[in-house]
Amino acid sequence: xxxxxxxxxxxxxxxxxxxxxxxxxxxxxxxxxxxxxxxxxxxxxxxxxxxxxxxxxxxxxxxxxxxxxxxxxxxxxxxxxxxxxxxxxxxxxxxxxxxxxxxxxxxxxxxxxxxxxxxxxxxxxxxxxxxxxxxxxxxxxxxxxxxxxxxxxxxxxxxxxxxxxxxxxxxxxxxxxxxxxxxxxxxxxxxxxxxxxxxxxxxxxxxxxxxxxxxxxxxxxxxxxxxxxxxxxxxxxxxxxxxxxxxxxxxxxxxxxxxxxxxxxxxxxxxxxxxxxxxxxxxxxxxxxxxxxxxxxxxxxxxxxxxxxxxxxxxxxxxxxxxxxxxxxxxxxxxxxxxxxxxxxxxxxxxxxxxxxxxxxxxxxxxxxxxxxxxxxxxxxxxxxxxxxxxxx
Numbered sequence: 001x002x003x004x005x006x007x008x009x010x011x012x013x014x015x016x017x018x019x020x021x022x023x024x025x026x027x028x029x030x031x032x033x034x035x036x037x038x039x040x041x042x043x044x045x046x047x048x049x050x051x052x053x054x055x056x057x058x059x060x061x062x063x064x065x066x067x068x069x070x071x072x073x074x075x076x077x078x079x080x081x082x083x084x085x086x087x088x089x090x091x092x093x094x095x096x097x098x099x100x101x102x103x104x105x106x107x108x109x110x111x112x113x114x115x116x117x118x119x120x121x122x123x124x125x126x127x128x129x130x131x132x133x134x135x136x137x138x139x140x141x142x143x144x145x146x147x148x149x150x151x152x153x154x155x156x157x158x159x160x161x162x163x164x165x166x167x168x169x170x171x172x173x174x175x176x177x178x179x180x181x182x183x184x185x186x187x188x189x190x191x192x193x194x195x196x197x198x199x200x201x202x203x204x205x206x207x208x209x210x211x212x213x214x215x216x217x218x219x220x221x222x223x224x225x226x227x228x229x230x231x232x233x234x235x236x237x238x239x240x241x242x243x244x245x246x247x248x249x250x251x252x253x254x255x256x257x258x259x260x261x262x263x264x265x266x267x268x269x270x271x272x273x274x275x276x277x278x279x280x281x282x283x284x285x286x287x288x289x290x291x292x293x294x295x296x297x298x299x300x301x302x303x304x305x306x307x308x309x310x311x312x313x314x315x316x317x318x319x320x321x322x323x324x325x326x327x328x329x330x331x332x333x334x335x336x337x338x339x340x341x342x343x344x345x346x347x348x349x350x351x352x353x354x355x356x357x358x359x360x361x362x363x364x365x366x367x368x369x370x371x372x373x374x375x376x377x378x379x380x381x382x383x384x385x386x387x388x389x390x391x392x393x
Contacts (some may be wrong), residue, residue, distance in 0.1 A: 001127050001129055002126075002128040002129075003128060003129045003372075004029045004030065004128065004129075004131075004147065005130070006029070006030045006033040006132045006134060007031050007033065007108075007120055007132070007134065008030065008031070008032040008033065008134045008372060009033075009111070009135050009325065010034045010136030010138060010166075011032060011034030011037065011103060012034075012038070012039055012040065012136060013037075013092065013375050013393070014136040014257070014357045014374075014375055014378060015357075016032075016059055016092065016095055017059045017061070017376070018136055019032035019103075019134075020061040020095075020099040020100060021061070021379040021382065022382070023100065024062040025387045027390070031104060031130070032103050032284050033103075033104045033108050034103070034104075035107075036092055036105075037089045037093055039139075040085065040089050043140060043159045043160065043161065043162070044085055044158075044162065045161075045164050045183075046086075046162040046164060046187075047164065048187065049084055049085060049183070050295050051179050052083075052371060052373060053081065054068060054069070055371065056229045056230045056231070057372050058372070058375075059091075059092065060303075060375040060380070061095070062383075066094075066095050071090075071091045072096050074094075099165070106123050106126075108120050108121070108122055108123075108325050109122060109123050109325060109326060109327050110327060111328045112329070112330060112331065113351065113354075114129065116129075116131070117129055117130055117132065117133075118131075118132075118353065120133070131353060132353040132389075133354065133355065134382065136357050136358055137323050139161045140159060141323055142305040142316040142317055142319060143157040143316055144317045146285070147287075149288055149310060150289060150290050152289070152290055152295065153229055153311045154290065154308065154310070155288075157311075157312045157313075157314070158176075159180075164188050164191045167191055167193050167308075168193060169193070170309060171196075171308045172311060173195075173196050173295075173297065173305060173307045173309075174187050174198070174311045175197075175285065175311070175313060176197075176198075176199070177199035177204050177205070177281075180315075181311075182197070182266040182274060182313070184311055185277055185311075185313075186270055186273040186274055189273075189276065189307070194256050194277070196279075197274075197279045197280065198280050198285065198299070198309075199280065199282070199283065200282070202281060202282050203281050203282075205263070206265070206266055206271060207265050207266075207267065207268060220375075223278065227240070227241035227242075229373035229374075231370075231374075232257070233260065233261070236257055236260060241373075243366050243369075247364075247366075254366065257366070258366065262370065264376060266315045283299050283301060284300045285299060285300075286299065286300050294308055295309070296309065316359065317339065318338075318339045318360055318362065318363075319336045330354070333350065334350055334351055335350035337363050340361075340362060341364075342359075342364060343355075343356060343361055343364035343365065345381075345386070346382055346386065347361055347365070347378060355385075357369070357378045357379075358374075358378070359378070365377075
């Protein structure tokens with residue numbers, strides 16, 4: 001059975017960044033697994049744009065030589081803002097080829113704890129042992145699917161596939177008021193579907209990088225109040241960009257900042273595209289049933305909708321137990337809070353040698369971990385912990 005010092009599971013922005021930093025530690029045997037940018041490439045609706053700005057959309061490498069700006073420069077292309085999803089996927093695969101040319105594209109089927117580390121079983125049956133495991137499994141397993149739609153055909157989450165052309169000529173209801181819900185609604189409408197968006201909140205919260213908001217963000221005051229990472233509202237943005245500072249605040253303050261930062265909003269640039277899409281605000285589905293090949297939805301105001309398909313833009317709820325590759329026994333040893341693993345220095349869980357990066361690290365390190373902009377901090381902090389442990393041994 002082969003062995004390694006660190007196994008990184010996942011090849012999205014966090015997995016690639018973590019593996020790039022760890023591979024730079026002298027004498028450390030690092031193995032990274034996964035299909036590069038798989039979730040972004042296979043699950044997000046075709047035609048989407050990134051919500052983040054150019055400066056906040058780079059993956060992280062130790063020399064800071066593989067930023068998104070470097071990708072555009074090497075390809076002699078002008079930076080595109082907002083950034084098309086397909087272009088971002090191209091950037092991620094470019095980063096992987098340069099930083100991790102030996103990436104193992106096989107899936108890890110099972111991770112089990114052992115006295116001296118972990119045993120990994122790959123999809124082809126091969127096994128290996130690792131002293132440490134870094135879980136960068138992304139948010140796909142955490143898609144929030146309201147119970148009212150459980151078991152019904154014709155219901156999918158916005159992260160369930162890229163093909164929006166399949167909705168041409170159909171009636172589609174989108175549930176949610178955030179960026180993914182609104183942009184998916186626009187894409188489905190543009191594909192030729194009749195679309196209605198149901199928003200539980202009293203109204204859609206629009207914000208963006210255009211018009212007045214863009215002018216303010218470029219002013220001296222705007223730069224003072226907004227961190228370059230662009231995560232969170234004015235003032236709060238600076239705290240979110242510094243997880244060590246955020247952790248100094250009482251938990252109830254951290255929770256308020258979390259809710260304020262991650263509440264559902266949509267970029268104002270979508271408003272024109274949504275002009276002909278019906279948005280019903282302050283409405284929630286209280287019952288749903290399949291009826292003759294279509295879906296019937298009962299709303300909380302007593303009205304009824306009949307539709308061919310429901311798209312859930314209902315966000316994500318972290319629960320590390322939903323990672324299918326983690327053995328139940330191992331998950332049971334991880335101390336959690338509301339589904340999140342409680343992490344110490346270096347993103348290490350209560351199970352020694354088991355680390356979590358990305359959205360799963362959000363409870364311990366704040367909402368920055370839900371964005372690509374958090375890869376720089378996460379990869380740096382993780383590699384410091386692993387390097388210190390390797391030196392001690």
